[in-house]
Amino acid sequence: MPVQAFAETVDQRIARLEPHYVVRHPQNTDAKTPVVIMLHGCGGPRPFIEDMADAAASAGATAIVVDSFAPRRISRMAAFATVCTGARLQGRERAGDLYATIAWARRQPWADGNRISAIGWSHGSWTIMDALALRTGEEMRRATGLDDLDGEPLEGLAATMLVYPYTGVGTYAGHRNWRITPRSTAIIAQRDYIVGSSRAALERQRARGAPMEILLFENATHAFEDEQAEDPRVRYNSAATAREQTLLREMIEAL
Template sequence: MLSAGVKAADWGAKVANASKVFKPSGPGPFPVALILHGCGGKTPFLETYAQVAVEAGWAAVVVDSFKPRGMSTLDGKLFVCTGTTLQGLKRSGDVFAMLAWLESQPWADSERVFLAGWSHGGWSIMDGYAIGVNAARATGIADADPLKLRARVKGVLLVYPYAAYPSLTSSRGWGSYGPKVFSVVGGKDQVVGWKYPKTALDRLQRDGLAVDTLFHADATHAFDDERANDPRAKYRPDLFSQTQGYFAKALGVARTL
């Protein structure tokens, strides 16, 4: 598990060692998309999104938040999905850590980063912005740097993000300085719903952030994961394809910022 007071670069190296990197051809440096999985752990469909990033000229890292903590997929389903452990606030430390790790990678343009999170991964990204100056105390990363987060991240994609209590965005916002936000919300999502994500996104808009939302009226939670084992999830390859295109669009916009 993550011990309190660990350095961002040290924890980032451990997380990166468990994660999977995808890169375009050539030496780089490339802008980098960090992809954060849901509460069930790293699953294959996220690698499809990583390939979308590569085709758009970005490197991508599918971040594994479980293995460095000695957690299995079953642990995730039993304890993370139920909110017993590793809530979004604590897991947001992985974002700060990976930003620090990218500084040591010659293929990475560490000044140009895109964050993409699915469900619990979206919650983690959102809390990373909401905690502000309390980042080090809240995450356990001794040198977590909220200014670096805001300066280097050019865009954020939140796909059916968990935004109910104890998620912080609806109550705290991110302040008026933040990245352009892209979001995907399902109208038939029985896991995180659509009202809580909308409330959080509305808060960001009121604070002055640019927010774009792709609303899939017929989408359930995990509509893009063919292997989702939640009986409430219905795989929709058509919506999966549309969301890949939306991700590519978001990366294109972020690359110009």
């Protein structure tokens, strides 16, 4: 198992991540709100994710966009060469960012700690699924580099969205039971030539007890929301993007 290069506490990880959080609150409310944590793909944060954060806020949730690269000084080009190839920051290590962000969110006066959800795109979905599959204790601490993890770090996680998830070599997808079973929606892009087919792994995960709806977006590519994508295998699809935003709103309403 890959091991984090150095160990730190949850609070130290929060201190590195927090300056780079993008937080969107719903308007005109003093009540505690549900929380949606957003995890970018292996290419790093993209403008469409902030659009999704705005959609979440309009649906009544507070969105937290997590940048896993800025604290580690990983540029977009370096990410393509190392993260997208699996050489650096695999999902089980990055799971520590999700654990730390949930811990941070639960401390905030505006957050309903029992109505937390997470959405991840590609590598972000890998992160969510590995975060659910890691075994508590020493394995979890070694994988994430968080040496004071104790108990269940995903407490309060009620739902997830897995958008064109990477489920290939190096992931736990379909190979382990999840410690907890949040309601989950997985989106497969029919013309995804980047992560390939993830249906078999997702169906194995569902057979292991994950309450997961698997949806096929016809004629959609990987990163179909990204109008500024440089990869020729990616095509912006406005209808698929609108459908994803609808699913996000429905997830929030069900929290």
